Amino acid sequence: MIMKRFWFVLPVVLVSVSVSLVSCLDRSPDPEVSTAPKNIILFIGDGMGVAQLTAAMTIAGAPLHLESMPVTGLATTSSSDRYITDSAAGGTAIATGVKTRNGMIGMSPDTLVIENIVEIAKRNGLATGVISTSTVTHATPASFVAHVASRSSYEEIAEFYLKGTIDLFMGGGFDHFGNRSDSIDLVKKLKEEGFTVVTSPDELKGVRKGRVAGLFYPDHMPKASEGRSVSLAEMTRKAIEVLSENNKGFFLMVEGSMIDWAGHDSDTDYAVAETLDIDAALGEAMAFAKSDGNTLVILTSDHEAGGMALTGGSIAERRVRAEWPTTGHTAVMVPVLSCGAGSEKFGGIMENTELFERMIWALGIK
Ligand code: MG
Numbered sequence: 001m002i003m004k005r006f007w008f009v010l011p012v013v014l015v016s017v018s019v020s021l022v023s024c025l026d027r028s029p030d031p032e033v034s035t036a037p038k039n040i041i042l043f044i045g046d047g048m049g050v051a052q053l054t055a056a057m058t059i060a061g062a063p064l065h066l067e068s069m070p071v072t073g074l075a076t077t078s079s080s081d082r083y084i085t086d087s088a089a090g091g092t093a094i095a096t097g098v099k100t101r102n103g104m105i106g107m108s109p110d111t112l113v114i115e116n117i118v119e120i121a122k123r124n125g126l127a128t129g130v131i132s133t134s135t136v137t138h139a140t141p142a143s144f145v146a147h148v149a150s151r152s153s154y155e156e157i158a159e160f161y162l163k164g165t166i167d168l169f170m171g172g173g174f175d176h177f178g179n180r181s182d183s184i185d186l187v188k189k190l191k192e193e194g195f196t197v198v199t200s201p202d203e204l205k206g207v208r209k210g211r212v213a214g215l216f217y218p219d220h221m222p223k224a225s226e227g228r229s230v231s232l233a234e235m236t237r238k239a240i241e242v243l244s245e246n247n248k249g250f251f252l253m254v255e256g257s258m259i260d261w262a263g264h265d266s267d268t269d270y271a272v273a274e275t276l277d278i279d280a281a282l283g284e285a286m287a288f289a290k291s292d293g294n295t296l297v298i299l300t301s302d303h304e305a306g307g308m309a310l311t312g313g314s315i316a317e318r319r320v321r322a323e324w325p326t327t328g329h330t331a332v333m334v335p336v337l338s339c340g341a342g343s344e345k346f347g348g349i350m351e352n353t354e355l356f357e358r359m360i361w362a363l364g365i366k
């Protein structure tokens, strides 16, 4: 009798277990679930891990914009040749869907050029832009624009901004265009290609549409705490204003570059200030997405930097104590927060390359 009951019960248990496992493991996107976004605004906090977010949330004393993004995921970050990536391979994975070697931009490990999401978006009629608080030729923005074997080929990377795939770019790095070692005047060439080239906040205010190059500093922009002007939020607002003129939609990448540099410097205040700064820019995008109703906003990172550990602090006193076990990058997964059209496809644990795949899938382009 006992055996008989056992064999009666067991298949039922197995069936119910297998059904729930299938639905849990089924990661194929469901086209019924959402509308495809017309626009994507991708934020990359370079070096921004979960501890950096936690510290910023503690010190802000009021909810951050990123806290109201409803979809949460985590991305692994390793490169093709290293457990711990650099920003070139990390940016390339997000921009092209291909893992490459540390130091390489927009190329496979064997130096084949890989089409990036900006180029694919442009081929499909979208307007395109990249913004950074570093030089626009630095590894993260370069991954969305250039194809070079070495991330330090800054002047060669600058030339890729004239290849027709980018409609708007803003940040630092004027000297890689207008004060080059080869004396070629890329600022003049940008103007010949129809770009409005602006170098000051006042000039930027006057821009309403068309192709825009904002090069506000000779080299990297200053820290947020040292009065970076134009701010990342202002650049983001202007980019959205200009790019949204295109009725087929747009792709915009916004980088907060210096969270990474704070990690290399083991500087907690610096890390918090730059994380709050990208959150302010994120607020601009989320406000646009809310009114537009057709925009996907994603906040992620290429890797964590510094191994930031919060070993003390107080929510009431709005302070944290951080320890930094390394001045390099670490291998931990990074946050993927998202909201807006198509955002439900960005939950769970994913490879950094899947960010590319899911963005392309969400846009419905090839
Ligand atoms: Mg960067």
Ligand code: ZN
Residues within 6 Å of the ligand: 047, 087, 260, 261, 264, 305, 329
């Ligand atoms: Zn770094």
